[in-house]
Amino acid sequence: MIEIKGLTKMYGDVKAVDDVTMTVETGTITVIVGTSGSGKTTLLRMVNRLEEPTSGEVRINGTSTLSVQPHILRRRIGYAIQGHGLFPHHTVARNIAAVPNLLNWPRDKIAARVDELLELFSMDPVQFRDRYPADLSGGQQQRVGVARALASRPDLMLMDEPFGALDPIIRARAQDDLRRIHTKLGSTIMLVTHDMDEAIRLADKIAVMDAGRLVQYGTPAEIITHPATDFVADMVGDVERPLRLLSLIPVSQIMVDGPAEGAAIAADASLRDALSACLWTGRTAVPVERGGGPIGHVTLDAIRACAEFQP
Amino acid sequence: MRAANALRLTVLVLLVALVMRPKWFEVAFAPLAPVGGPVMYERTSLLSLSLNHLYLVIAASGAATLVAVALAILVTRPFGVAFRPLARSIANMGQTFPPVAVLALAVPSLGFGSGPTLVALFLYGLLPILENAITGLTNLPPAAMEAARGIGMSRWQSLTRVEIPLALPVILTGIRLSVVIALGTATIGSTVAARTLGEVIIAGLLTNNTAFVLQGGLIVGLFAVLIYDAMVQIEARLLHGARI
Amino acid sequence: MTQAHRRLAFSATGVLFAILGLGALLVPFMTIAANRIVEGDGMRIWNIATPSATLPGLAAVVAGLLLGLPDNMTRARLAGAVMGLAGLVWLLVQGAPALLEGAGAYARVSPATGFWCLLGVFLLLAADALAGMAPGPVMRAELLATAVGVLAAVLWSGALSDLSIMQEYASRRDAFLAATWQHLGLAFGSLAAAAALGFPLGILCHHQIKLRSMTMPVLSFLQTIPSLAMFGLMIPVLAWVGATFPGAQALGIAGIGFAPAFLALVLYALLPVVGNTVAGLAAAPQAARDAALGMGMTPRQRLWRVELPLGLPIILTGLRIVLVQNIGLAVIAGLIGGGGYGTFVFQGLNQTATDLILLGTLPTVALALTAAIFMNIFVDLTRTSTDARND
Numbered sequence A: 001m002i003e004i005k006g007l008t009k010m011y012g013d014v015k016a017v018d019d020v021t022m023t024v025e026t027g028t029i030t031v032i033v034g035t036s037g038s039g040k041t042t043l044l045r046m047v048n049r050l051e052e053p054t055s056g057e058v059r060i061n062g063t064s065t066l067s068v069q070p071h072i073l074r075r076r077i078g079y080a081i082q083g084h085g086l087f088p089h090h091t092v093a094r095n096i097a098a099v100p101n102l103l104n105w106p107r108d109k110i111a112a113r114v115d116e117l118l119e120l121f122s123m124d125p126v127q128f129r130d131r132y133p134a135d136l137s138g139g140q141q142q143r144v145g146v147a148r149a150l151a152s153r154p155d156l157m158l159m160d161e162p163f164g165a166l167d168p169i170i171r172a173r174a175q176d177d178l179r180r181i182h183t184k185l186g187s188t189i190m191l192v193t194h195d196m197d198e199a200i201r202l203a204d205k206i207a208v209m210d211a212g213r214l215v216q217y218g219t220p221a222e223i224i225t226h227p228a229t230d231f232v233a234d235m236v237g238d239v240e241r242p243l244r245l246l247s248l249i250p251v252s253q254i255m256v257d258g259p260a261e262g263a264a265i266a267a268d269a270s271l272r273d274a275l276s277a278c279l280w281t282g283r284t285a286v287p288v289e290r291g292g293g294p295i296g297h298v299t300l301d302a303i304r305a306c307a308e309f310q311p
Numbered sequence B: 001m002r003a004a005n006a007l008r009l010t011v012l013v014l015l016v017a018l019v020m021r022p023k024w025f026e027v028a029f030a031p032l033a034p035v036g037g038p039v040m041y042e043r044t045s046l047l048s049l050s051l052n053h054l055y056l057v058i059a060a061s062g063a064a065t066l067v068a069v070a071l072a073i074l075v076t077r078p079f080g081v082a083f084r085p086l087a088r089s090i091a092n093m094g095q096t097f098p099p100v101a102v103l104a105l106a107v108p109s110l111g112f113g114s115g116p117t118l119v120a121l122f123l124y125g126l127l128p129i130l131e132n133a134i135t136g137l138t139n140l141p142p143a144a145m146e147a148a149r150g151i152g153m154s155r156w157q158s159l160t161r162v163e164i165p166l167a168l169p170v171i172l173t174g175i176r177l178s179v180v181i182a183l184g185t186a187t188i189g190s191t192v193a194a195r196t197l198g199e200v201i202i203a204g205l206l207t208n209n210t211a212f213v214l215q216g217g218l219i220v221g222l223f224a225v226l227i228y229d230a231m232v233q234i235e236a237r238l239l240h241g242a243r244i
Numbered sequence C: 001m002t003q004a005h006r007r008l009a010f011s012a013t014g015v016l017f018a019i020l021g022l023g024a025l026l027v028p029f030m031t032i033a034a035n036r037i038v039e040g041d042g043m044r045i046w047n048i049a050t051p052s053a054t055l056p057g058l059a060a061v062v063a064g065l066l067l068g069l070p071d072n073m074t075r076a077r078l079a080g081a082v083m084g085l086a087g088l089v090w091l092l093v094q095g096a097p098a099l100l101e102g103a104g105a106y107a108r109v110s111p112a113t114g115f116w117c118l119l120g121v122f123l124l125l126a127a128d129a130l131a132g133m134a135p136g137p138v139m140r141a142e143l144l145a146t147a148v149g150v151l152a153a154v155l156w157s158g159a160l161s162d163l164s165i166m167q168e169y170a171s172r173r174d175a176f177l178a179a180t181w182q183h184l185g186l187a188f189g190s191l192a193a194a195a196a197l198g199f200p201l202g203i204l205c206h207h208q209i210k211l212r213s214m215t216m217p218v219l220s221f222l223q224t225i226p227s228l229a230m231f232g233l234m235i236p237v238l239a240w241v242g243a244t245f246p247g248a249q250a251l252g253i254a255g256i257g258f259a260p261a262f263l264a265l266v267l268y269a270l271l272p273v274v275g276n277t278v279a280g281l282a283a284a285p286q287a288a289r290d291a292a293l294g295m296g297m298t299p300r301q302r303l304w305r306v307e308l309p310l311g312l313p314i315i316l317t318g319l320r321i322v323l324v325q326n327i328g329l330a331v332i333a334g335l336i337g338g339g340g341y342g343t344f345v346f347q348g349l350n351q352t353a354t355d356l357i358l359l360g361t362l363p364t365v366a367l368a369l370t371a372a373i374f375m376n377i378f379v380d381l382t383r384t385s386t387d388a389r390n391d
Helices: A040-047 A072-074 A092-094 A098-102 A107-120 A138-150 A168-185 A196-202 A219-225 A228-236 A241-246 A269-281 A300-307 B002-020 B022-032 B044-077 B078-094 B101-110 B114-138 B144-149 B155-192 B198-206 B209-241 C012-025 C051-067 C074-100 C115-134 C139-156 C165-172 C173-207 C209-224 C229-245 C257-281 C286-294 C301-337 C343-352 C355-391
Strands: A002-011 A015-022 A029-034 A055-062 A077-081 A156-160 A188-193 A205-210 A213-218 A287-291 A293-299 C030-033 C041-043 C108-111
Touching: A002 A040, A015 A040, A015 A055, A015 A205, A015 A213, A029 A196, A040 A188, A072 A077, A072 B144, A077 A138, A077 B144, A092 A098, A092 A107, A098 A107, A098 C051, A107 A138, A107 A269, A138 A156, A138 C209, A168 A196, A188 A196, A196 A219, A196 A241, A196 C165, A205 A219, A205 A228, A205 C286, A213 A219, A213 A228, A219 A228, A219 A241, A241 A269, A241 A300, A269 A287, A269 A300, A293 A300, A293 C139, A293 C301, B002 B022, B002 B044, B002 B209, B002 C041, B022 B209, B022 C301, B044 B114, B044 B155, B044 B209, B078 C012, B078 C115, B101 B114, B101 B155, B101 C301, B101 C343, B101 C355, B114 B155, B114 C355, B144 B155, B155 B198, B155 B209, B155 C209, B155 C229, B155 C343, B198 C229, B198 C301, B209 C209, B209 C229, C012 C051, C012 C115, C030 C074, C051 C074, C051 C115, C074 C108, C074 C115, C108 C115, C108 C165, C108 C286, C108 C355, C139 C355, C165 C173, C165 C355, C173 C257, C173 C301, C173 C343, C173 C355, C229 C257, C257 C301, C286 C301, C301 C343, C301 C355, C343 C355
Parallel strands: A029 A188, A029 A205, A077 A156, A156 A188
Antiparallel strands: A002 A015, A002 A055, A205 A213, A287 A293, C030 C041, C030 C108
């Protein structure tokens, strides 16, 4: 559990982060969203003390971050940034091994961990181990960057716009990867982005920052349905709110028994996908399948009901 | 690549033969010597002059490298930043001082011989390395620097594992420039009685013996070409490895 | 260092300068010797003249060091440097006649370690203050002109004529003037010749990769030949030319003297000129090149309207390197009878006459520094104008 209490950062007379208090539950993904200059990156960088807070404190599992030396603290916290920040003069393997090396892990343990991580990110160790970052595509560099952050099995991972430099298709894949890896490893992740879509897609909880202040902290559904301020509503986008809400709900949740006409969609697809299928083919219901076989259907009416505003 | 290596080997063999067995080349240099005069320089062996020449250059450049890189590291740390503009100005403007002038100015305070040459070579060699080392250590990829701090490297680890390796190609270029300048300037050291290959050239100038001038110049030139080439190879290899 | 810093803060460099400067006050400021060859006795700053004569200069030096201390007050620091330099000149002017008085007809006074250290400290203080002010090219030109003017006025006034180096100058005024013209002729003449040869060659190399890959290694090799040997090797070449071609000797082409030195300098100058021309022409952004191509410019139009204007700063930087390098290398010409300031340097080395060495090196250093600063200003001017054109 990460407790942030009254955290403030001043640059001269400017408050970059203004008295932020929040608690991040262990094993969740918390996404900090805001426009540029909202203080979201500064907030994240104060967690591993890349920035020293002007006042307030951060406690990780009850221990204040101020009680350890900054570089020792950072070795226990994974850190991935936009533009990957790989060391251009080190091979992929040596980049991933950076933190285990700092922690003086035995050599064979490091080598095994590197291969394990490359496989986790669907990169063949034999093929990629000894390459240099400049030889990789943008998506591969980014995956190595995240692999490096995960290398020492940190309980907490900080990610600063990790997918910011990727094109939309590769970014979607990277987001899926992150979700999958999170489910598998169960570590706590704090991620900064300016992209509300990314936040809704990834987050268990979203923190919205504006002008240094934490203006709302809640689940994606809460943020969409009950934006605390006009700024949050703007971030979510009025027009897209119902669609964003639908994208949070899996089809299986409102599925009913019985057959329906036409092509089926997967049970873990979102209601947004189901709505899209209905509208595109002019149907009022679509069949739902799991493992190749039909298991039920969802109706357009049921979808509509979910998208409706319920105060 | 193979042709280049063959050329390198030829030049090296030629150089070694010229220095170890000057007699072999008497036929080639004879037309340039004055009638009846000596063809090859024999007052001191070319080998000992070459070794002394190289010793001066290596000692001066080695010391210059250590001091310049240390200074560059100091002025690129947070506590030394205030001195960076000054270091840059000194490196910039200092290089406009003619090497001969530095050499001549060292004589009044240090007397004749190897001393002033060593000091002049050191001082003059310091500047290109300092300039390049500061450039190299300040133009590092920001994301990699941020990552080094973010994953928990201490300042020292960041310096030795990330900053210096990344700046190394630029620093090596400075060392290469410095060494080549030093090789040439050391010949002028003979005008202040340092024992270098310049002695051969000056003897040639004084006795109108072009054969001396050419053999002295040729040996220094071949040393310079080989050393220059070797350092380019090292830089290229480093750069290739890092794919920066 | 933050904007909120309003109280007086010390600059780290200023503190360093003050410590060095105060230390330099403790070592001998001038020397007095019985004649021009023997080693002199060092005199500390308070012994060179009566206290009433030295006090103003000493005060100016100390005040200059103190003015260098405050951070973020670059104008005050520059003023401190100027005040310190004025104090140094004052001390020389007061000290020289006072020391010479009753010391004998052949006695010589010279500035000593203390003076040179303080001179260095104040010049560095000035450079540091100027770096903080980041003046534009025009202001730098004005400052350079002022500095050169003031230096010339001080030397012209005869106030320093009691110094040994000025006595060396006085006894060979004509030779010095001739050497100056020869030195300038060697440095600028070889620059002009190298530019006249190098530009066309550079443009050809830019277009023909094959020519470039053949030319550049040859020019690089020329640069690695030690200057002493290069000058020496030109002697037989030109002696042969002078002896073989009728009329060549009438043009002054002979084995010894100006011609071989000139030719050697031209050969050295070719690499920076050609190399930077090629680099400059290649520096035009691909987008600008494509645009020129797209709007139907001929290769000649592209060269003159796009590539040359955009590459001008880099090409001029090549000329700066050449000019500074040749001003220094021209000293070697003194060894082969080519004239220039090198004559005095090598005479001085032979006679172990320090002041004669200085008479050769100081003008060379001053010339090289002035040329470097001037060319930097020039490069910056072309850079700002191309930047403006890019907007």
